[in-house]
Amino acid sequence: MTEKEEQLSHILERHRGERNGLIPILLEIQREFGYLPKEAMPRVAESLGIKPVEVWGVATFFNQFRLTPLGRNHIKVCMGTACHLAGGRLVLEALERELNIKVGETSPDGHFSLERVACIGCCMLAPVAVIKDKIYPKMSSFKVEEALIPYRQESKAED
Amino acid sequence: MRFEEIKKRAESQWGVFSHNPHILVGTATCGKAAGALDVIEAFKNELSRRDIRVPIIQVGCIGLCYAEPLVIISKPDSLRIAYHNVTPDLASRLVEGYIVGDDPCLEIALGTFETDERGTPYIPELPRFEHELRLILGRCGYIDPENIHDYIANRGYSALARALGMSPEQIVEEIKRSGLRGRGGAGFYAGEKWDQCRRAPAKRKYVICNADEGDPGAFMDRVILESDPQEVIEGMIIAGYAIGAERGYIYVRAEYPLAIERIRNALRQAEEIGLLGEDILGSGFHFHIGITEGAGAFVSGEATALVAAMEGKRSEPRVRPPRLAEAGLWGCPTLLNNVKTFAYVPFIIGNGIDQFLSIGTEHSKGTAVFTLAGKIQYPGLTEVPMGTTLRKVVYDIAGGMRNQKKFKAVQIGGPSGGCIPETLLDLPIDFDSLHEAGSMMGSGGMIFMDEEDCAVDTARFFLDFTTKESCGKCTMCRMGTLQLLSILEDICTGKAKIEDMELLQELSQDVKMGSLCGLGRSAPNPVLTTMRYFGDEYRAHILEKRCPALVCKDLIAYYILREKCDRACEHCILVCPTEAIKGGKGEIKVINQEKCSKCGTCLEVCPPEYHAVVKISPISKLPPDPKGEEGPAQGGG
Numbered sequence: 001m002t003e004k005e006e007q008l009s010h011i012l013e014r015h016r017g018e019r020n021g022l023i024p025i026l027l028e029i030q031r032e033f034g035y036l037p038k039e040a041m042p043r044v045a046e047s048l049g050i051k052p053v054e055v056w057g058v059a060t061f062f063n064q065f066r067l068t069p070l071g072r073n074h075i076k077v078c079m080g081t082a083c084h085l086a087g088g089r090l091v092l093e094a095l096e097r098e099l100n101i102k103v104g105e106t107s108p109d110g111h112f113s114l115e116r117v118a119c120i121g122c123c124m125l126a127p128v129a130v131i132k133d134k135i136y137p138k139m140s141s142f143k144v145e146e147a148l149i150p151y152r153q154e155s156k157a158e159d
Numbered sequence: 160m161r162f163e164e165i166k167k168r169a170e171s172q173w174g175v176f177s178h179n180p181h182i183l184v185g186t187a188t189c190g191k192a193a194g195a196l197d198v199i200e201a202f203k204n205e206l207s208r209r210d211i212r213v214p215i216i217q218v219g220c221i222g223l224c225y226a227e228p229l230v231i232i233s234k235p236d237s238l239r240i241a242y243h244n245v246t247p248d249l250a251s252r253l254v255e256g257y258i259v260g261d262d263p264c265l266e267i268a269l270g271t272f273e274t275d276e277r278g279t280p281y282i283p284e285l286p287r288f289e290h291e292l293r294l295i296l297g298r299c300g301y302i303d304p305e306n307i308h309d310y311i312a313n314r315g316y317s318a319l320a321r322a323l324g325m326s327p328e329q330i331v332e333e334i335k336r337s338g339l340r341g342r343g344g345a346g347f348y349a350g351e352k353w354d355q356c357r358r359a360p361a362k363r364k365y366v367i368c369n370a371d372e373g374d375p376g377a378f379m380d381r382v383i384l385e386s387d388p389q390e391v392i393e394g395m396i397i398a399g400y401a402i403g404a405e406r407g408y409i410y411v412r413a414e415y416p417l418a419i420e421r422i423r424n425a426l427r428q429a430e431e432i433g434l435l436g437e438d439i440l441g442s443g444f445h446f447h448i449g450i451t452e453g454a455g456a457f458v459s460g461e462a463t464a465l466v467a468a469m470e471g472k473r474s475e476p477r478v479r480p481p482r483l484a485e486a487g488l489w490g491c492p493t494l495l496n497n498v499k500t501f502a503y504v505p506f507i508i509g510n511g512i513d514q515f516l517s518i519g520t521e522h523s524k525g526t527a528v529f530t531l532a533g534k535i536q537y538p539g540l541t542e543v544p545m546g547t548t549l550r551k552v553v554y555d556i557a558g559g560m561r562n563q564k565k566f567k568a569v570q571i572g573g574p575s576g577g578c579i580p581e582t583l584l585d586l587p588i589d590f591d592s593l594h595e596a597g598s599m600m601g602s603g604g605m606i607f608m609d610e611e612d613c614a615v616d617t618a619r620f621f622l623d624f625t626t627k628e629s630c631g632k633c634t635m636c637r638m639g640t641l642q643l644l645s646i647l648e649d650i651c652t653g654k655a656k657i658e659d660m661e662l663l664q665e666l667s668q669d670v671k672m673g674s675l676c677g678l679g680r681s682a683p684n685p686v687l688t689t690m691r692y693f694g695d696e697y698r699a700h701i702l703e704k705r706c707p708a709l710v711c712k713d714l715i716a717y718y719i720l721r722e723k724c725d726r727a728c729e730h731c732i733l734v735c736p737t738e739a740i741k742g743g744k745g746e747i748k749v750i751n752q753e754k755c756s757k758c759g760t761c762l763e764v765c766p767p768e769y770h771a772v773v774k775i776s777p778i779s780k781l782p783p784d785p786k787g788e789e790g791p792a793q794g795g796g
């Protein structure tokens with residue numbers, strides 16, 4: 001068994017038979033792997049005694065769940081109401097342009113991924129972007145390039 | 160232990176604490192985002208460098224999010240002062256100035272909590288606080304949310320102690336007579352629900368606190384849970400006792416990790432001293448509370464959808480009846496209330512109902528909590544008596560609009576609510592008045608818009624949200640909202656016909672009628688209210704291809720004013736991502752409209768002293784290209 005499979009078995013073992021626990025289980029798997037690996041789904045179903053389609057149904061219903069891995073530097077752009085009014089869309093478009101990916105995608109080298117989120121509750125700092133859990137307040141299309149510099153350097157160093 | 164003993168111990172701890180110097184730093188999500196943790200580091204370093212011991216307490220949010228990081232310093236026999244927008248440098252200065260020395264650093268103070276002859280602003284007299292009345296936010300930002308004793312010393316759990324001496328019927332009766340209405344959106348009378356649940360014949364019943372807070376622009380439930388979690392827990396325990404439940408859950412969205420952490424800690428502490436768990440305060444009543452993390456879906460906030468999510472299913476609303484009070488979680492009678500609804504319970508039971516009844520309007524008792532965001536001076540959180548006018552909220556509490564812009568509208572209640580225009584500023588806000596204006600209390604999130612915000616684009620934004628969040632169960636909600644969105648997109652891009660406005664009206668009614676839950680039933684509200692109050696703006700988009708607020712991308716063009724452009728400056732050229740701006744050194748810059756992607760960066764970087772880049776709508780009003788004149792050569796030159 002690979003290490004990953006073992007981790008998965010651990011999670012499933014802890015929740016064996018808890019049908020109600022489907023969402024917590026998926027959240028836990030995602031926390032462990034960063035996304036929901038396809039191979040995990042039938043195993044979740046089996047351990048709860050339900051059909052795989054039920055697992056897929058839940059996994060695709062909620063915004064939290066991701067079916068593809070994220071980039072090492074995951075970027076979230078807030079598209080809450082306050083951020084929208086303050087020009088959040090221009091920030092998102094600038095990021096798409098800078099990173100050369102569309103929202104929802106991960107760059108081919110795996111360094112960056114871009115996501116739009118509904119609201120992170122920091123409306124007074126609008127528009128807001130979050131890069132790797134660091135909040136960038138009062139963003140603008142102009143500030144995007146500069147904000148990315150440290151992450152780009154880091155990525156270069158890793159390669 | 161008896162409650163009196165617990166209370167005495169908490170009060171003596173609090174007494175020692177409050178009579179000694181201490182520093183409170185707001186570290187709710189808003190404080191953290193503004194850099195509160197760096198400020199704490201700076202305080203710690205400076206204090207340890209000087210070898211002084213002063214406790215630094217991480218508190219929640221007092222609602223002045225614009226002033227974060229916010230620090231309150233207390234010194235015995237001296238003023239208690241709040242400082243705003245504190246930086247690490249200012250933190251070191253405060254240690255030197257006020258903790259060690261006697262200089263209260265008033266120039267960076269927001270105000271004091273005691274009157275002071277030097278004329279320092281007295282916080283309770285700031286315009287904002289004159290209108291505020293804090294029944295449930297009272298402790299937020301002043302107590303340590305991770306220390307239950309702070310809560311108990313400030314009247315906490317007295318209501319539970321009183322409740323356990325009453326019969327469940329009496330409690331339900333008090334909640335009924337208080338007129339408390341649910342704060343989750345619809346304003347359903349809480350007492351009715353509690354009564355139904357209490358009467359439901361079942362051995363197992365559940366209490367659920369709805370902390371899903373899905374409106375993208377409301378954050379009060381988060382603030383309460385991060386700042387004063389025990390208040391909500393106490394309300395839930397009282398509810399459990401009143402309806403005969405032994406188990407409760409707090410359903411909180413996974414996007415709120417700090418709230419989850421603080422609730423978890425609060426539950427543990429309440430259990431440790433016997434206020435939660437088995438045989439609470441020796442009464443023989445058992446009650447346990449667990450946390451369920453939501454996985455992010457707006458519709459999950461709807462009562463029946465929330466229960467489905469808790470059962471590990473797709474979060475789709477179902478037909479009622481049966482109501483949750485009859486068959487809720489795992490088929491058992493279930494009481495579901497919003498975070499704030501539970502938060503009012505300790506106040507009502509603890510103080511008796513008369514005080515609560517004396518506040519508010521005839522059919523909306525008590526206070527309302529609003530989050531304030533958008534184009535105002537002072538974004539944050541506020542609590543005012545029901546019936547306070549919008550004008551007071553905008554101009555006194557929120558400080559009016561930013562940058563001397565004109566107030567245009569306020570969107571209340573997020574995607575389910577509506578846009579309220581300036582003509583209704585004197586509307587006393589309560590559940591019913593908002594409903595009449597075509598909006599609703601909803602989440603209580605208020606987003607203020609100024610003349611630079613487009614009514615049509617705002618409606619489009621909310622429809623885009625509801626379309627994405629519709630669970631897909633009802634056709635009218637799934638397809639109807641999509642059609643509404645597509646018409647709104649046509650309007651925003653100048654492709655619509657005037658008849659489309661009628662179609663929007665009609666379709667809105669159909670979506671309302673044809674949807675099962677509040678998501679679809681209220682999704683058209685933003686469209687209907689913006690059409691009702693800003694119909695001219697819709698017509699300008701359709702008939703003139705003009706966006707009066709200069710927002711809708713397809714109807715505007717960026718243009719550099721020839722007379723204002725400073726020829727020597729090249730800011731715009733350097734930043735333009737599509738190389739659409741031409742003009743050499745010493746020449747007037749010109750935007751090539753064909754290449755322009757309308758990203759707005761040139762407008763942002765054009766120095767304010769020139770202000771040469773402007774937006775023009777309709778595009779047909781764009782001045783013709785300057786051919787053959789000085790400036791960038793187009794062909795000749």
Ligand SMILES: Cc1cc2nc3c(=O)[nH]c(=O)nc-3n(C[C@H](O)[C@H](O)[C@H](O)COP(=O)(O)O)c2cc1C
Pocket residue numbers: 340341342343344345346347349369370371372373374457458459460461462463495496497498500676677678
């Ligand atoms: C689409 C939709 C989303 C909702 N989201 C929430 C929410 O985030 N929080 C909440 O308390 N109520 C929400 N509600 C209202 C709940 O269905 C329910 O009425 C409420 O939680 C009951 O509590 P209350 O009586 O204390 O208001 C939502 C309703 C709908 C239709």
